[in-house]
Amino acid sequence: MGRPRTPASLTRRYGRLVAKLGIDTALKELQHYSATELLTAGVDLRTVAGQLGHGNGTTTLRHYAAWVRSADPAAASTIGGRMPTLHPPCWPLPDSGPGRAVVHRGAGPGHRPRRQPH
16 A cells, blocks of 8 residues: 555546546535435434534534425325324214314223212
8 A cells, every 4th residue: 555645646647537528527526416315314313423524514504404394295105104193083972064163072092981069
């Protein structure tokens, strides 16, 4: 193995490589690409922050908040899929008529009758 590389030498080598390939990009853009791909793939913020060399998730969140927000629908779907399915009530519900709701008190399972005043 050769000697350790300095960040500046890696940046220069990357610049020469992409210029040779005809790609208009900078090394910093790889970091942004990596972060956005990891976040949209569902990797947690703390892990992405560590990969980027950020001390904590605050810096990562400040720069990549839009991609974290874009994962919100997937998170909602995941939690929704893990919740138990509610079954319809087993007692008959009277017709409340169009546009009217009926509130049933004491008609369902687990109902505890109220104490009547003496």
